[in-house]
Amino acid sequence: MMRKLSMVLGCTALLVASPAMAAATPPPLAAPTAKPRVIVLSDIEADPDDTQSFIRLLLYSSELDLEGLVATTSVHMKTAIHPDSIRRILQAYALVQPNLLRHEAGFPTPDRLRALVREGQPGYGMAMVGAGKDTPGSRLIVEALERPDPRPLRISVWGGANTLAQALYTIRETRPPETAKRLIAKLRVYTISDQDDGGAWLRRSFPDLFYIVSPGGYGAGTWTGIHTLIDGADNTTISNAWLRDNIQQGHGPLGALYPDVAYGMEGDTPAYLSLIPTGLSDPEHPDWGGWGGRYELYTPPLATTDPSGFSGVPIVPETRPTWSNAIDSYTPLLARPYGRAATPGERQIKDFRAGIWRWRDEFQNDFAARMAWTTLPFAQTNHAPVVKLAHPDHLTVKSGARFVLSAADSSDPDGDSLSFQWFHYQEIGHWQTPIASGISANIHTVDFTAPTVTEPREAHFIVRVTDKGTPPLTRYARVIVTITP
Ligand SMILES: [Ca+2]
Numbered sequence: 356m357m358r359k360l361s362m363v364l365g366c367t368a369l370l371v372a373s374p375a376m377a378a379a380t381p382p383p384l385a386a387p388t389a390k391p392r393v394i395v396l397s398d399i400e401a402d403p404d405d406t407q408s409f410i411r412l413l414l415y416s417s418e419l420d421l422e423g424l425v426a427t428t429s430v431h432m433k434t435a436i437h438p439d440s441i442r443r444i445l446q447a448y449a450l451v452q453p454n455l456l457r458h459e460a461g462f463p464t465p466d467r468l469r470a471l472v473r474e475g476q477p478g479y480g481m482a483m484v485g486a487g488k489d490t491p492g493s494r495l496i497v498e499a500l501e502r503p504d505p506r507p508l509r510i511s512v513w514g515g516a517n518t519l520a521q522a523l524y525t526i527r528e529t530r531p532p533e534t535a536k537r538l539i540a541k542l543r544v545y546t547i548s549d550q551d552d553g554g555a556w557l558r559r560s561f562p563d564l565f566y567i568v569s570p571g572g573y574g575a576g577t578w579t580g581i582h583t584l585i586d587g588a589d590n591t592t593i594s595n596a597w598l599r600d601n602i603q604q605g606h607g608p609l610g611a612l613y614p615d616v617a618y619g620m621e622g623d624t625p626a627y628l629s630l631i632p633t634g635l636s637d638p639e640h641p642d643w644g645g646w647g648g649r650y651e652l653y654t655p656p657l658a659t660t661d662p663s664g665f666s667g668v669p670i671v672p673e674t675r676p677t678w679s680n681a682i683d684s685y686t687p688l689l690a691r692p693y694g695r696a697a698t699p700g701e702r703q704i705k706d707f708r709a710g711i712w713r714w715r716d717e718f719q720n721d722f723a724a725r726m727a728w729t730t731l732p733f734a735q736t737n738h739a740p741v742v743k744l745a746h747p748d749h750l751t752v753k754s755g756a757r758f759v760l761s762a763a764d765s766s767d768p769d770g771d772s773l774s775f776q777w778f779h780y781q782e783i784g785h786w787q788t789p790i791a792s793g794i795s796a797n798i799h800t801v802d803f804t805a806p807t808v809t810e811p812r813e814a815h816f817i818v819r820v821t822d823k824g825t826p827p828l829t830r831y832a833r834v835i836v837t838i839t840p
């Protein structure tokens with residue numbers, strides 16, 4: 356299979372925190388700058404899990420610029436859309452937004468979010484796309500693209516894609532070709548598989564459109580890593596009991612609205628999870644991995660591990676490069692991994708869902724902490740560490756040279772004790788073996804020896820910094836090391 360990997364250094368988004376002083380009334384944290392612009396297309400009510408995904412999304416609305424919340428159809432709900440269900444969640448958000456602001460600046464007003472709710476195409480698939488079929492949802496996408504904002508516009512698709520298809524149809528039919536090309540180049544699309552025939556039409560009609568998707572049946576989706584059981588690992592944080600105790604019960608009106616799992620927990624959440632600025636992901640580089648999984652740019656034919664189709668949505672052979680499933684390996688540890696490296700012979704999990712599995716406890720704990728923010732004061736909850744590298748996030752070293760990576764200056768807004776774990780993310784750049792540290796990887800400053808290379812190669816190193824608060828929270832930094840002969 357041909358792979359084309361994009362390996363350009365991006366800037367790492369970092370949270371800016373207030374000083375780690377144990378003040379009596381701590382000030383809220385500053386919200387990040389340069390937030391990703393996000394429009395959500397959701398077939399809310401086709402499955403309770405869209406409501407779950409919205410509740411989590413709102414807890415990160417301080418870190419994203421939400422620009423549209425659009426109700427759509429899908430193969431599971433072909434003739435109805437439910438914008439009122441989005442408004443109902445926003446009513447609960449309105450009750451907790453003042454308390455969220457005690458923790459972090461930037462949570463939008465409820466009125467601002469209500470003004471983003473739109474109706475998308477009222478029926479199923481491409482039959483609802485064409486001349487004269489614009490909807491408030493499709494118009495919102497066009498208007499957002501035409502705003503003079505240099506940032507990419509990210510479309511997070513949790514159901515069918517035909518409202519996006521209508522927006523691009525209208526742009527193609529009504530704008531000069533060079534304008535259409537410029538507008539479409541601003542789009543970054545992530546769809547949760549193909550839940551109507553709009554996705555295949557979009558990819559065929561707009562070959563340059565940035566598109567992440569796991570085509571195929573439920574079994575083929577990277578996104579299923581958010582709720583599938585990991586064999587041999589502790590799956591507590593996706594259990595019904597964990598959701599009851601950490602999200603649903605005793606955590607105020609937004610948590611109370613979180614529905615029980617019907618088919619799978621939050622199958623749509625991976626469509627935005629990597630947009631949250633944790634220091635781990637760069638949304639411009641899906642192959643770098645993040646909470647929402649890791650993806651590679653495949654040139655056709657795009658592999659699918661399950662060609663059985665998605666509930667009646669036919670799979671159309673891909674004709675252009677598309678971002679899709681990547682295989683990751685990792686060792687799940689029953690205890691928190693700090694202080695214990697994988698031992699030789701310890702079972703490694705190698706799977707297209709592992710790009711989500713490997714971070715799952717961390718993003719679940721983060722969700723629990725933010726839900727606690729909805730009811731409790733700053734001093735009674737936990738806030739994530741602030742990772743600080745002692746060197747640039749891009750280094751160049753010679754084959755065989757030792758180099759030191761350090762996050763020694765990291766801090767925590769609650770004054771919590773911190774744990775560190777450095778590791779080489781070996782799948783990025785397709786290293787055959789991981790570059791191991793000569794010393795324990797669970798201290799803030801670790802040295803490595805560059806392997807011998809015959810041409811320049813990049814290796815990605817991640818530091819996980821986890822506090823000892825309740826629940827423990829993790830942030831990351833990524834260092835890209837170019838190794839030269
Ligand atoms: Ca959905």
Ligand SMILES: [Ca+2]
Binds near residue numbers: 737738740768769770
């Ligand atoms: Ca903390």
